[in-house]
Amino acid sequence: MNDNLHQLRCFGCGTRIRGHQAGSIFRCKECGDLFEVEYPGWSAAGGMDRPNAGALKWLWRERRSSSELLDRSGVWRFREMLPILDSFGSAITLQEGNTPLYHLPRAAKALGVDQIYAKHQGMNPTGSFKDTGMTAALSVAKERGFEWVACASTGNTSAAMAAYAARAGLKSLVLIPQGKIAWGKLAQAMDYGAVTCQLNTDFDGCLRVLLSIVQEAPIYLLNSVNPYRLEGQKTPALEIAEYFDWSVPEHILVPGGNLANSSALGKGFREMKALGLISRLPKISVIQAEEANPLVRSFRENDGEAMEPVKATTRATAIRIGNPASWRKAAHAIHETGGWCLDVSEAEIAVAKAEIGREGIGSEPASAVTLAGLKKLVADGRVAPSDTVVLLLTGHTLKDAEYTIDFHKGTLLRPEEAEPLLPEIAALRRNAVEVDATPGAVLKALDEIQSRWV
Numbered sequence: 347m348n349d350n351l352h353q354l355r356c357f358g359c360g361t362r363i364r365g366h367q368a369g370s371i372f373r374c375k376e377c378g379d380l381f382e383v384e385y386p387g388w389s390a391a392g393g394m395d396r397p398n399a400g401a402l403k404w405l406w407r408e409r410r411s412s413s414e415l416l417d418r419s420g421v422w423r424f425r426e427m428l429p430i431l432d433s434f435g436s437a438i439t440l441q442e443g444n445t446p447l448y449h450l451p452r453a454a455k456a457l458g459v460d461q462i463y464a465k466h467q468g469m470n471p472t473g474s475f476k477d478t479g480m481t482a483a484l485s486v487a488k489e490r491g492f493e494w495v496a497c498a499s500t501g502n503t504s505a506a507m508a509a510y511a512a513r514a515g516l517k518s519l520v521l522i523p524q525g526k527i528a529w530g531k532l533a534q535a536m537d538y539g540a541v542t543c544q545l546n547t548d549f550d551g552c553l554r555v556l557l558s559i560v561q562e563a564p565i566y567l568l569n570s571v572n573p574y575r576l577e578g579q580k581t582p583a584l585e586i587a588e589y590f591d592w593s594v595p596e597h598i599l600v601p602g603g604n605l606a607n608s609s610a611l612g613k614g615f616r617e618m619k620a621l622g623l624i625s626r627l628p629k630i631s632v633i634q635a636e637e638a639n640p641l642v643r644s645f646r647e648n649d650g651e652a653m654e655p656v657k658a659t660t661r662a663t664a665i666r667i668g669n670p671a672s673w674r675k676a677a678h679a680i681h682e683t684g685g686w687c688l689d690v691s692e693a694e695i696a697v698a699k700a701e702i703g704r705e706g707i708g709s710e711p712a713s714a715v716t717l718a719g720l721k722k723l724v725a726d727g728r729v730a731p732s733d734t735v736v737l738l739l740t741g742h743t744l745k746d747a748e749y750t751i752d753f754h755k756g757t758l759l760r761p762e763e764a765e766p767l768l769p770e771i772a773a774l775r776r777n778a779v780e781v782d783a784t785p786g787a788v789l790k791a792l793d794e795i796q797s798r799w800v
């Protein structure tokens with residue numbers, strides 16, 4: 347491990363250790379908080395090691411036309427920002443990153459904010475943003491000689507880990523909450539050859555079990571308490587800044603589950619500013635589901651100073667997390683950038699997801715909290731019509747097809763949940779209809795359906 351270039355700093359007490367001293371659960375021995383990767387050479391006193399902003403921008407642009415495997419990865423294209431490996435030649439990549447940034451014209455029109463974009467991390471190789479973190483942390487696992495890797499997951503982390511482990515020739519163990527993850531994700535872990543255990547508990551319970559296991563067995567932990575995951579997950583911030591020619595948008599909205607993604611993006615923007623790549627920070631806002639909202643409660647009660655775990659429940663299963671590990675880092679990103687933390691209802695999530703679908707893009711339910719949250723920020727006047735907004739869509743629509751079908755069938759929400767948004771739901775629903783196999787019957791059905799459209 348290239349300890350000359352990076353070290354780990356405890357986010358709570360500031361204790362610094364070498365990369366290989368982190369232990370199996372990535373918690374500080376002094377205070378129990380999480381670590382983050384730090385690059386001492388980047389400090390103002392770093393001298394020769396401090397990267398030059400202009401040279402980096404040029405280099406990263408050049409790499410976009412390169413056919414080298416590492417350059418084709420949207421993570422490793424920015425490798426000067428994540429010098430965590432002894433040799434970049436040992437990086438395990440599936441050409442992740444380089445995801446599209448789509449304009450959302452329908453949302454822009456409806457909300458009166460012209461510049462609304464979706465950074466679609468669901469367009470990664472395994473269909474979620476987890477790939478960007480997994481290429482980084484799994485490459486570290488491989489370099490350190492581990493044979494087994496493991497994670498607890500609501501589904502996407504396990505899919506990503508299983509795929510990258512398979513590419514690296516490592517064995518992987520997945521712990522998931524029984525019956526509470528989307529089938530698409532479970533199928534992926536199986537397809538990529540992971541040992542998959544469904545535990546009769548929730549995500550938080552799975553993580554507790556795994557933390558004990560990795561202290562007994564030589565298994566490398568790939569949950570987002572592992573700080574190397576966040577190094578990969580900060581690279582969409584670089585892609586966004588590059589897209590806007592290094593003048594950042596006013597707002598970034600991110601779904602909040604275990605709260606690593608918001609933390610990672612905050613770190614990415616912070617480091618870019620420190621290195622002179624950008625001149626200001628975007629406001630980072632974190633959006634949670636109403637019944638899985640420990641960070642929102644913490645902000646309401648004590649401005650993000652302390653957090654009480656909650657018993658989480660939401661149909662957006664990816665963010666069904668009551669005791670998020672990275673809450674302090676996420677709270678810091680919100681405070682530092684002047685963003686907000688808010689929650690949205692099950693019906694608001696379902697409507698927003700269908701609206702993203704109608705943009706021709708689609709996303710999994712957890713991603714749609716961002717559009718639902720944006721509506722609230724616009725209504726409050728916290729997002730101005732002239733602002734540029736980027737929503738982080740974290741997962742592909744095919745991850746949870748059952749949710750989508752239930753919405754269109756009208757079986758997703760309880761009547762009392764749907765009630766406040768009935769007109770919106772009625773306008774968006776497109777249930778499949780059974781029709782005789784004749785042109786006449788299809789044309790008749792078309793007429794009938796069109797006559798119901800508003």
Ligand code: F0G
Pocket residue numbers: 474476498499500501502503504570601602603604605606607608664665710712713740741
């Ligand atoms: N969106 C999706 C699609 C996710 O899968 C997750 C987290 C999040 C948002 C929240 O991101 O945890 O960094 O705040 N999924 C994890 C998993 C927990 O196991 O796949 P976060």
